[in-house]
Amino acid sequence: MSDADSIFADDVELIKNATVLEEDHTPKQILCRDDVLDQYTSVFKPVYKGRPPQNAFLYGDTGVGKTAATKYLRENLEQDIERKNENVPKEEKVALNLVWINCENFTTGDHKTSSYQVAVGIVNRLRNKGNRITGTGYAPQDVYDIMYEELNSLEGTVLVILDEVDKIGDDDTLLYELPRSRDIGYVENIRVGVIGISNDYTFRKNLSPKVKDSLCETEIKFSAYDAEELSDILRARADKALYDDAYDQETISLCSALAYQEASGSARRAIRLLRRSAEIAEENGSDLIRPPHIRQADNDLEYGNIVESIVDQDDEKLYILKALAHLDSAGLTPARTRKVHTAYSQVVQTYKSESGRGPLTQRGMFNHLSKLVMFGFVHTIDRNKGVGGGQWNEHEFSDDVTPQQVKDAFENHNLEWIEMDLRGIHD
Numbered sequence: 001m002s003d004a005d006s007i008f009a010d011d012v013e014l015i016k017n018a019t020v021l022e023e024d025h026t027p028k029q030i031l032c033r034d035d036v037l038d039q040y041t042s043v044f045k046p047v048y049k050g051r052p053p054q055n056a057f058l059y060g061d062t063g064v065g066k067t068a069a070t071k072y073l074r075e076n077l078e079q080d081i082e083r084k085n086e087n088v089p090k091e092e093k094v095a096l097n098l099v100w101i102n103c104e105n106f107t108t109g110d111h112k113t114s115s116y117q118v119a120v121g122i123v124n125r126l127r128n129k130g131n132r133i134t135g136t137g138y139a140p141q142d143v144y145d146i147m148y149e150e151l152n153s154l155e156g157t158v159l160v161i162l163d164e165v166d167k168i169g170d171d172d173t174l175l176y177e178l179p180r181s182r183d184i185g186y187v188e189n190i191r192v193g194v195i196g197i198s199n200d201y202t203f204r205k206n207l208s209p210k211v212k213d214s215l216c217e218t219e220i221k222f223s224a225y226d227a228e229e230l231s232d233i234l235r236a237r238a239d240k241a242l243y244d245d246a247y248d249q250e251t252i253s254l255c256s257a258l259a260y261q262e263a264s265g266s267a268r269r270a271i272r273l274l275r276r277s278a279e280i281a282e283e284n285g286s287d288l289i290r291p292p293h294i295r296q297a298d299n300d301l302e303y304g305n306i307v308e309s310i311v312d313q314d315d316e317k318l319y320i321l322k323a324l325a326h327l328d329s330a331g332l333t334p335a336r337t338r339k340v341h342t343a344y345s346q347v348v349q350t351y352k353s354e355s356g357r358g359p360l361t362q363r364g365m366f367n368h369l370s371k372l373v374m375f376g377f378v379h380t381i382d383r384n385k386g387v388g389g390g391q392w393n394e395h396e397f398s399d400d401v402t403p404q405q406v407k408d409a410f411e412n413h414n415l416e417w418i419e420m421d422l423r424g425i426h427d
């Protein structure tokens with residue numbers, strides 16, 4: 001069968017190498033980051049020389065190259081150590097063990113990670129499949145003991161990279177102890193270096209002084225890219241991913257400008273935008289990515305971002321948003337707080353009938369509703385009819401949110417979307 005017979009084929013193909021546009025692609029070159037790379041290279045240098053490793057804390061907004069720079073230096077370090085070891089006598093060989101943990105992957109049901117969960121993760125990275133431990137059922141001290149035992153069975157330097165380290169929350173025992181494990185006497189055969197990576201500025205600010213002392217030996221800030229830097233990064237990516245005639249200077253400039261404006265200089269957003277724009281251009285049979293494709297791609301990404309941020313809300317806020325979605329569909333917004341509470345109570349009863357937990361009081365719900373206003377999902381109107389006329393609040397979705405996005409978020413959250421008819425609802 002030729003492509004012409006397939007419903008999946010497009011008439012034109014603009015993407016030459018799709019993997020280059022994927023999230024986990026590590027570029028061969030890190031652009032526009034010379035200063036930061038110099039600083040970061042110094043952190044890895046002692047490891048290459050077989051000296052005690054340093055600890056470091058990397059921070060900066062999302063999509064600004066923290067992970068990419070770390071992967072790039074890790075690959076170089078491993079390759080260079082391998083080359084060096086080929087040419088030196090046995091006793092001078094450098095032993096490096098690297099454990100990469102994304103703390104986001106070790107969250108429990110309530111979206112929280114703890115030092116305990118990360119310690120379980122480290123143990124399981126070091127053990128083979130049949131010998132792994134579960135994330136529950138061990139006393140915390142037992143898990144730490146097992147982890148240090150596993151680490152101590154290695155030799156040389158152990159570099160533990162904790163990506164999204166902020167997910168570790170308040171329980172930061174590990175962040176304090178792991179970098180100092182040799183001084184404390186938990187390990188004796190190895191030297192441990194810890195690199196924490198975070199895009200949460202509050203987490204960095206709130207780190208306890210003792211964690212700051214041990215983990216933040218070197219702090220490296222990754223600032224956001226400006227539109228010109230985004231253009232350089234994007235052009236290099238487009239050169240590898242797209243056919244030469246598929247894009248021009250306007251494609252690169254517009255994708256970069258939009259990512260700069262709307263995603264605070266995130267290279268991830270710029271690359272996603274380029275990929276979606278190329279797909280839309282292909283679907284439209286265009287042999288060049290043009291501004292309308294890019295604008296449509298930008299709208300698609302914005303839509304998806306809002307759905308993702310709704311998915312991140314806790315159950316109570318999801319129920320309030322569902323109540324507002326039904327009120328909106330029934331033409332009943334803006335709705336007074338009492339009406340939103342009645343609708344919300346119905347939603348809770350529908351979803352929580354099995355657990356037996358009831359809805360929050362109106363005041364309790366209002367606290368969550370205020371957070372939704374703060375996050376930009378909901379818009380509240382203050383009605384004031386003057387003396388004797390009364391004062392009250394009315395709520396509706398902000399301009400960026402639609403009932404369909406709430407529905408999509410429920411589905412992404414694996415929560416069934418139960419249809420509800422709130423047309424006859426009273427205040």
Ligand SMILES: Nc1ncnc2c1ncn2[C@@H]1O[C@H](COP(=O)(O)OP(=O)(O)OP(=O)(O)O)[C@@H](O)[C@H]1O
Nearest residue numbers: 027030031061062063064065066067068199267268
């Ligand atoms: N300087 C750069 N040169 C080339 N590619 C880059 C550069 N900076 C970022 N990228 C690319 O942009 C995307 C996002 O970068 P990365 O994952 O490193 O961001 P991050 O700062 O770790 O974000 P987060 O905090 O959300 O994890 C990746 O595809 C990465 O390869």
